[in-house]
Amino acid sequence: MRPFIQFESVSKAFGSVTVVNALDLAIEKGEFVSLLGPSGSGKTTILMMLAGFERPTQGAIYLDGRRIDHLPPYRRQMGVVFQNYALFPHMSVAENVAFPLEMQRVPRAEIAERVERALDMVKLKQLKDRRPSQLSGGQQQRIALTRALVFEPSVILMDEPLGALDKQLREHMQLEIRELHKRLGLTIVFVTHDQSEALTMSDRIAVFNAGRIEQIDDPQIIYDTPRTRFVAEFIGETNLIEAKVASVDDHVARISLGAGLSARAHAGNGLSAGQTASFSLRPERIRLGAVPEGSNALDMTIADCIYHGDHMRVQLTRDDFSLVARCERLAGNWTVGASVVASFDPSDCTVLTQ
Amino acid sequence: MKAAILRERSGALLLVSPVLVFMAVFFLWPLWAMVTAAFVDDAVSKVLPRTAAIIVSWDGQGIPSEAAQKAFVQDLTAATDEQALGEAVRRLNSAASGFRTLLGRTIPAVKAASEPAQVDLLTVDPRWKDTRFWVALKEAMPPYTDRNILAAVDMKRDGSGSIVLEGADASAHRLIMLRTLLVAAMVTIACAAIGLPYAMLAASLTGWKRSVLLLAVVLPLWTSLLVRTAAWFILLQNEGLINRALQAIGLIDSPLPLIFNRLGVVIAMTHVLLPFMVLPIYSVILGIPGNLMSAAQSMGAGPVRAFWRVLLPLSLPGLLSGSLLVFMVAIGYYITPALLGGANDQMISSVIAFYATGTANWGLAGALGLILLVVTTMLYTIYGRFSTSSRLPGA
Amino acid sequence: MFRALQFTFGAAIVIFLLMPIFAILPLAFTSSVFLNYPIPAYSMRWLHELTTADVWRTSIVNSLIIGGGATVFATVLGTLASLGMRKGALPMVGLLRTLFLLPMVVPAVVLGVGMQIFLVRLGLASTYLGVIIAHAVLCIPFVIVSVSAALQGIDPSIERAASSLGAPPVTVFRRVTLPLAVPGVVSGAIFAFATSLDEVVLTLFVAGPNQRTLARQMFSSIRENINPTVAAAALLLIIGTLCLGGLAALLRWRQKRSALKTAPSAI
Ligand SMILES: Nc1ncnc2c1ncn2[C@@H]1O[C@H](COP(=O)(O)OP(=O)(O)OP(=O)(O)O)[C@@H](O)[C@H]1O
């Protein structure tokens, strides 16, 4: 039994440049999967291959057990939401939403009813006779979404749909899309380069780098135990420090960090003693002061303390070794130059092969 | 993958091909026809193919051999296309006067003969003893000629075949070309002198004032060229508004001659072509960041220096492409000089039109047209290099 | 001082540019046989002459026939070509575009000589078809410029969206591309018609006496014996082209406005 959507060693090259490289990706029905990666990493290309606007140079794409990579876009039954909405400027809102239903030759009366219902769902019924040019960005976004949903496609594809909205509206729309996904049981493939968007919305995140998947997991695993240096750096903020592996024992590694410091950390795959590796530690996992049982503890000096409103960023140093910690504002009163013990649990940090 | 690209490409080709064919047939081919008209000279050799084959080896002394004369008679007998024959006669007569009457006697005699092979030309008409006619006949035989293109620049081949200048009184094509360039240059300078400050003024204004200035440029562009020419005709004539006004305020006693002379042509052409100067300059000036002038002034340049050192150099590209455009259009101008100019103000287009429609001398019209076409194409290529968009304003 | 100079200069040039147009119009209503000011009395005499005299009336009809024919030819061909050159699927599109715009550049007299020679050979000289074809050659560049601009303004993702919503290519073209290109096609057609209406030189070369257009008739009338019918014809042409120009400007403005409003950056 194949997964609902499957990329089977799909490659895509434009001329001599390979943009997507032997991609394997499986997405289950009802899942919300985000494709996350830096600009130019091939996210749009993957989405366009799924929608049918690009053809893979190699490999196969399956939908619901059927091979689809030879099908033209209009036979694929996928709702696509484009970054700039791509509403038809010469049609009213209602005509825009009715368009996919007309293409499916739904009877007229039913079209009217379904358009009505769909617009009701996004609370824009009163705008149905307007032209897209008479709508705000958020309203256009919602109409584009409605248009992609109304013909009940098997998959919804979104390419940075919220990129053009301001922060507040973007957060609101994130919740709205998430809610629709839950309520209607939609399968959504969502392209973004905003990591916090991916973290809050997705069931799973696929992190891309240069046309390859670096890691695909649920948001918590991606954040807590990044599998590669790239993922650790790309998602959230981290202290990434070169370290020497002293020993590895049942996924716990002993490492020396320099300046005479050592710690225990969760060991990534393929790690062996004697190796030089990268140690990743999230700033908010560092405690200053108290040292609970079984934690790593490092004696450091406070080099700087930066106020960030709801939290503080504390710069810690010891000789040429330095760390950034993120602390609650009320957690203590840090004075620059004071000595302090920084502690963190071995399960909260990871050692990765270079 | 390849197939998809191929499909898209052939679809695009299918869409483009009607215009491509249309333009090839009705634009490029006519231009080619004009060019060939200047060089092809087969009116005689088409009608007299046998003669042509033999007479080339004649040395030009005395009269051609018996065989050549036989071939000539045979050709005349076989020539049934009256129109083509007429063309050939006209061509021969222009090379040697008297040929028309000679052939007028010979052709009916040859055609009436029961045994054409026995016809003796010298008994039909003694003028066939004259070497002059036979030389003209021989020289009319080669199917290509440089006669027209040489004539277009007032040159010809003398008896020995070397290229020499035409006699000073024979033709005046060089003079007309020079005049064309002169008038075009005058118009270009006038347009530049008016257009540059005008475009700067328009760019420096805002609101309705700018709109009025721009509208004044665009409105004439939208008005029929003939209407504008007719209007200048009315304004410039002796009893026209301008002369009347000048007389009324007592500046002049008798009307100034404004029409049917160089002045009238330049005024009207400046009016017609001014928009082509103003619009490129204006768009270039608009592209100059507005704070550049203030920046220059803040660095200590006075307004005049800021103008000389900043605004003027930056608007030069506009001035250059505007000037090229005006000059290019001006050298091919026909209507305005034809209607407002005198006999001494006719430009190359008028001469081409005269040869083509007046005397049906396609060869010379084609040769002069070729020269104009080449010059225009060169100017357009330069224009395309200098201006960012090859689009013409007003289009 | 500088201000005053600026104003004087601006006003003088505006007058220079506009005076001829405004000077000729009142003469359409003169009662005199001379094209002169002052106008002794106003009358409809010459407008009446324009619409009743045989030469003028047929020339107006000819202008409409030839203009209409050339517009149809140029609009259909130019629109097809613009569609074909749009996606850049063809090699050497730049060269093609230059070729198609060349009739704007080649001096009319040169093209006229070539056309005359060529149409005589085809047996199309002094026929309506010949004149229509000659005019169409001049009109095609205007259509291509206008339609290409309209097509360039269409966001490709709009067509992709239509396709993803289940529209096959033909439907995408019919329901999305074509409606969005229509303003460009219409203004191209307007430009084409105006160009044909104003064309004299090619007409001089290829038209016979039966195909005299209004512009051609004005030309010979100015040349041979100018009379106020020319002013009446000018009035007709000015009103005609201004209406056409206004229509084209309106279309352009609407197109620009809708393009601006749908671009997300302009929200
Ligand atoms: N039609 C094309 N022809 C040639 N190269 C292309 C084409 N489309 C995309 N590319 C290249 O493929 C690479 C991946 O592009 P893609 O649009 O998939 O990136 P992306 O991850 O969506 O980036 P962004 O976050 O900036 O949208 C880029 O380097 C781009 O230059």
Ligand SMILES: [Mg+2]
């Ligand atoms: Mg992208």
